[in-house]
Amino acid sequence: MGERLKFAFYWASTCGGCDVAMLDLAERILEVIEIADIVFWPIAMDFKYKDLEAIGGRGIEVAFYNGSVRNSEHEHLAKVLRERSKILIAFGTCACYGGIPGLANISERDEIFRIVYRETPSTVNPQNTLPTTSLKIDDVTLTLPEFFDFVKPLNMVVDVDYYIPGCPPPVELIWQAIEAIRINRLPPRGSVIGPRYTLCEVCKRKRDEKIKIKLIKGIQEGVPDPEICFLDQGYICLGPATRAGCAGEEGGKCLNVNMPCRGCMGPPDEVEDQGARMISALASVMIPEIPPEKLTEMIKDPLGMFYRFTLPSSILNKRMKRSE
Numbered sequence: 048m049g050e051r052l053k054f055a056f057y058w059a060s061t062c063g064g065c066d067v068a069m070l071d072l073a074e075r076i077l078e079v080i081e082i083a084d085i086v087f088w089p090i091a092m093d094f095k096y097k098d099l100e101a102i103g104g105r106g107i108e109v110a111f112y113n114g115s116v117r118n119s120e121h122e123h124l125a126k127v128l129r130e131r132s133k134i135l136i137a138f139g140t141c142a143c144y145g146g147i148p149g150l151a152n153i154s155e156r157d158e159i160f161r162i163v164y165r166e167t168p169s170t171v172n173p174q175n176t177l178p179t180t181s182l183k184i185d186d187v188t189l190t191l192p193e194f195f196d197f198v199k200p201l202n203m204v205v206d207v208d209y210y211i212p213g214c215p216p217p218v219e220l221i222w223q224a225i226e227a228i229r230i231n232r233l234p235p236r237g238s239v240i241g242p243r244y245t246l247c248e249v250c251k252r253k254r255d256e257k258i259k260i261k262l263i264k265g266i267q268e269g270v271p272d273p274e275i276c277f278l279d280q281g282y283i284c285l286g287p288a289t290r291a292g293c294a295g296e297e298g299g300k301c302l303n304v305n306m307p308c309r310g311c312m313g314p315p316d317e318v319e320d321q322g323a324r325m326i327s328a329l330a331s332v333m334i335p336e337i338p339p340e341k342l343t344e345m346i347k348d349p350l351g352m353f354y355r356f357t358l359p360s361s362i363l364n365k366r367m368k369r370s371e
């Protein structure tokens with residue numbers, strides 16, 4: 048084996064599932080440790096930011112950044128890791144596209160603070176205190192990171208070399224990336240690690256190209272036939288707008304347990320906007336006579352349905368204030 052590599056892991060605005068996915072490598076994590084020293088992984092070991100800042104030049108071979116950028120601490124760490132790493136990987140769908148935290152982009156910071164710290168039924172805040180970035184108590188000044196107005200994917204803050212999507216990233220894709228790093232066979236910079244095609248292309252369910260549906264059902268409204276395409280049965284499935292890769296050749300993790308795909312792998316190559324692609328796919332299987340008001344009745348939460356994982360990286364991106 049040649050010189051040992053240095054790996055770093057960081058979590059920003061995230062649920063922690065991406066770090067758990069790394070541990071899902073199980074005994075293969077020992078093979079990672081054989082080739083690399085982990086020089087920073089604050090969720091797993093007691094590293095301090097000064098440990099990271101002390102690494103000179105581009106002393107880290109690969110940094111895995113999971114989570115979206117919600118506050119100034121996430122942004123600072125993205126910049127520090129970018130400066131010190133030869134390869135920076137957006138790890139998981141939040142880092143790649145904004146993810147679930149990105150759904151907050153329909154509200155600005157002030158609205159979020161007002162609702163969370165003043166208006167929810169469980170809030171007790173008689174002094175109307177809101178988070179602040181700095182507070183002086185006696186002679187001590189306490190500081191907190193600045194909470195930004197909107198959530199951003201990692202590539203809106205720094206240059207990203209590779210993307211490993213998934214909520215969380217599938218273990219096989221993580222392993223594929225680590226193997227490629229180990230033998231120095233990574234694809235061209237900017238690539239997504241994973242198949243280029245959609246989930247529909249590996250799905251085993253039967254499709255009838257001629258079917259036109261007139262009703263959209265929620266998954267709670269019936270038991271889907273496990274042999275037939277969800278869309279053909281009237282259940283929205285984001286397979287046509289979602290990158291394959293969550294279950295290799297087996298057809299998709301959620302599909303295998305009779306649940307429609309919700310799109311967590313993000314869009315395939317060549318698709319800029321996952322939600323727009325899905326809306327277009329849905330339109331192509333529906334009878335055209337359905338009035339718009341009926342559609343809004345049938346699809347209760349269009350933003351959560353079509354942009355659950357990708358709002359900050361979509362064309363919509365965030366809620367725009369109407370000018371006065």
Ligand code: SF4
Pocket residue numbers: 246247248250251252254275276277278279284285286287299302308
């Ligand atoms: S829409 Fe869903 S169920 Fe239908 S073919 Fe695509 S992935 Fe399979």
Ligand code: SF4
Pocket residue numbers: 214289290293294299300301302307308309310311312313
């Ligand atoms: S089927 Fe869809 S939502 Fe489920 S794990 Fe795969 S990509 Fe994610």
